[in-house]
Amino acid sequence: MKIAIIGAGNMGGAIARGLATGTLVRAEDLTVTAHTQATLDRLSADVPSLHTTLSNLEACRDASMVLLCIKPWLVQSVLEEIYPAIHASNPLLISVAAGITFDQLNTFLAGDQRPMVRIIPNTAISIKQSPTLICFNNQVEEAQKAFVKALFDELGSAIVIDEAHMAAGTAVTSCGIAYALQYIKAAIQGAIELGFYPQVAKQMIDQTVLGAVNLLEQNGTMPDTEIYKVCTPGGITIKGLNEMTREGFDNAVIQGLKKAAGK
Ligand SMILES: NC(=O)c1ccc[n+]([C@@H]2O[C@H](COP(=O)([O-])OP(=O)(O)OC[C@H]3O[C@@H](n4cnc5c(N)ncnc54)[C@H](OP(=O)(O)O)[C@@H]3O)[C@@H](O)[C@H]2O)c1
Known part of the structure; x- marks a missing residue:
């Protein structure tokens, strides 16, 4: 399964490193982007088999899963940028952006209804010890839910909650x-x-x-x-x-x- 990780900072970088050294995904199937080449070079030095690119659109082509690990205020512009790839291949979209709701994500995607997941890890994801809060929208299939949960169980402990509890859960775990x-x-x-x-x-x-x-x-x-x-x-x-x-x-x-x- 090809996975694109958009943004390689604290969260994206840690998730990329964690998934690349886990059992469920091959490092060669991960493509990671960032704003600067320096960030990608640091990541490649740690995990040489990862793919990296400065092009978000290129990273999302053929991806079955796209993780948005950029700051919340960049989500709209990045979604608009990658929309052609998302529209073509309908990947599972996973947003790490704190406070950005499914409704907002739908609006940013021109009202398209598609499978989407929101996750909230904490900084201990860098040592695979994070509680990761997960909520799914109605379009996500059971097999996809199980896979996402398994992915984040490998990075600590995945906890599925409903969207209404995401803000409270963020306070309890991420803060x-x-x-x-x-x-x-x-x-x-x-x-x-x-x-x-x-x-x-x-x-x-x-x-x-x-x-x-x-x-x-x-x-x-x-x-x-x-x-x-x-x-x-x-x-x-x-x-x-x-x-x-x-x-x-x-x-x-x-x-x-x-x-x-x-x-
Ligand atoms: N930090 C936490 O404890 C935490 C917890 C839960 C959720 N979150 C959420 O996680 C998200 C990321 O936070 P973070 O702490 O990982 O931020 P961060 O360390 O600042 O990382 C952001 C990354 O996004 C990259 N980036 C910026 N513009 C981009 C673009 N246009 N296209 C692709 N990549 C771009 C940056 O690249 P460069 O490095 O090259 O500048 C950087 O690698 C946020 O939405 C936040 O709400 C964070």
């Missing part, structure tokens, strides 16, 4: 990686105040967070279950937890997510 990192940053600062050097503090917090996530995954538990295992009645953990809640930790996270989701 959410920054919130998770903010916890790590704050914990490092606390550990430094308690007398640890920054690198030692970082090592302690990184492994603590990694272990917490792996516990949830491997035990199939919710956080409360693992939290209460640590809370001796009258002990220090519950004192720390309750102080964090009093200081607004839970509420700050909830309100931050709602703000990012536009609620």
Whole structure:
């Protein structure tokens, strides 16, 4: 299956590198574009067997799947540019552009109804550890849905939701990686105040967070279950937890997510 990736930045570049080293697509079947040759040269240096071109139209000819990995404000002009190829071969169109709806994509395509997918990864896609939110429009066939989900499962974990939840999901996962990192940053600062050097503090917090996530995954538990295992009645953990809640930790996270989701 020939796949065109339009835009080779943080998202497009990481998706290209990830798919090229995965099991479902051959690197030779990927054609990647960018605005500048320098970006394509960097990509080719990493994965020489990828095809690259500065021509979006050329990349889309014969493609069964086209991934739009350009900034949201470029989606309309790029779709107009590649329209002849899309009109001729009817590829599955996958948009990574945050906030651009199916309705807008349809409008940019002169009202054509065609199979389309919206995806939202986060930056951990560069290490194949991204949650990728996926929603499909009504024209996408079941086999196409399964293939797209499998592609992004290889780059972390694919989560299919409906379009109405994409903005909220973007806040939770795509913005959410920054919130998770903010916890790590704050914990490092606390550990430094308690007398640890920054690198030692970082090592302690990184492994603590990694272990917490792996516990949830491997035990199939919710956080409360693992939290209460640590809370001796009258002990220090519950004192720390309750102080964090009093200081607004839970509420700050909830309100931050709602703000990012536009609620
Ligand atoms: N970053 C995130 O965490 C994240 C998460 C979810 C969704 N998204 C979405 O992903 C999309 C891409 O974001 P990004 O962070 O990957 O941006 P980025 O790093 O700036 O990459 C954009 C890429 O588009 C290329 N480009 C610009 N104009 C082009 C054109 N006319 N034709 C072909 N390629 C062109 C650029 O080429 P040059 O490198 O040569 O300039 C660059 O490689 C956005 O729509 C964003 O909403 C991003």
